[in-house]
Amino acid sequence: MQLKSFAIDENLKELTKHHTVIMPIAYYQTTINQNIHGHIPLHWHDEIQFVLIVKGKANFQVNEDRLEVREGDGLFINSGCLHMAQEKDQTNCVYICLNLSPFFVLSQELYTTYVKPYIQATNLPYLYIDSKESWGKKITVAILEIYQCLERKSEYYEIDTTTQLALLWKNLIDNGFQLEYIEAEKIKSQRFKQMISWIHEHYADKIMLEDIAKAGQLSRSECCRYFKRLLRCTPFKYVMEYRIHKSLLLLQKDNSNITEVAYQVGFNSSSYFIKEFKKTMKMTPLAFKKKKGLNGQI
Structure with missing residues (x-):
């Protein structure tokens, strides 16, 4: 599915419905320069987001940080974080995107231990996914697999999707990121919004x-x-x-x-x-x- 524009409310919150009929997950492919603005404007959403650059390069901004994401690499953007993107060097950048509810990542019994601490961490607005790293390669492969499962909707695709999602998340949290929780950072983000x-x-x-x-x-x-x-x-x-x-x-x-x-x-x-x-x-x-x-x- 190709997405060229999306609605944003007065709070910068994206209004796109991030779910299929059965699962709380959205998937789409975006050519950045085909967006009505010529770039992806500043916005945020409750869902977490995984991006995989399939062509070209893009400059992303997440909260106050700016970074370049190269072809083959990806980006994890945490829930509630302001972000925007524009293509770099006229590379006609194309990326695929997965937006999903944090509650869908793992079962309810595992959410509190393995998901919630990462969603609430104030030092994890994003994570660059380097496909040259072993853990990063596993994540980019999983992103592509999930996208293809949802696109093709073959038999048992829901099970295949949730299996790949669990593997994706395991590799993300297994890379040893030290979490921090600073109330002042949350207040800054809220005031700016x-x-x-x-x-x-x-x-x-x-x-x-x-x-x-x-x-x-x-x-x-x-x-x-x-x-x-x-x-x-x-x-x-x-x-x-x-x-x-x-x-x-x-x-x-x-x-x-x-x-x-x-x-x-x-x-x-x-x-x-x-x-x-x-x-x-x-x-x-x-x-x-x-x-x-x-x-x-x-």
Whole structure:
């Protein structure tokens, strides 16, 4: 299954239903540059995620860390962690993805001992899966096996999937990772999500730095430090880029008016909107519409 876009609510939480009819697991293949944004935007979900790069290279960000994931390697992203991805060096990156409920990893009797400590660890937002390592190779093989089981749905595929999933998890926790539980780290993550959530709820309104900081229960200077550390940008730059991304869906409506779209997403003039849109998307709104085969008006 190819996924080109997915819905995200005002809290950055992904709304894609991560399950099949029988099992709480989603599987899909993504070509990063085919996403409506040209990349996978910042989001999070309750499910844990396993990624396997099958073509090219990608730059991922998980919470405040950035890393390159190469073809053949993978990535484990923990529950509730903010993450985004974009292809690297125009490699037309393609990856397969498994998103699943932590409660589905092992039986209920084993969950408390072998899953819950890893889901709650504050020093495990992600784990790079290096296929050159023995444990990493076993995990990447298991990811591919699970994806193929779910895609083909051959006889007993549910049993095959759960068997591979148990092997995958055993190899992940068997690599000797020392877990930490720091309450302050959880609070930081929650405050940042609160600020992002506030922006997503009020992006079309006039936004002041004080408002964003207040949403995260922070001072203005500390708010700016959060954004610089986590997103490498100012709060207002994030607001600007989010407004542009919100405009993409509106612009894809046939005969949409560019000036009206500008005001709908929080700009006070169409010229300023066009300028910022071009800066972010490397084309004008009108060129974007023409690329999508749509008619438009200024």
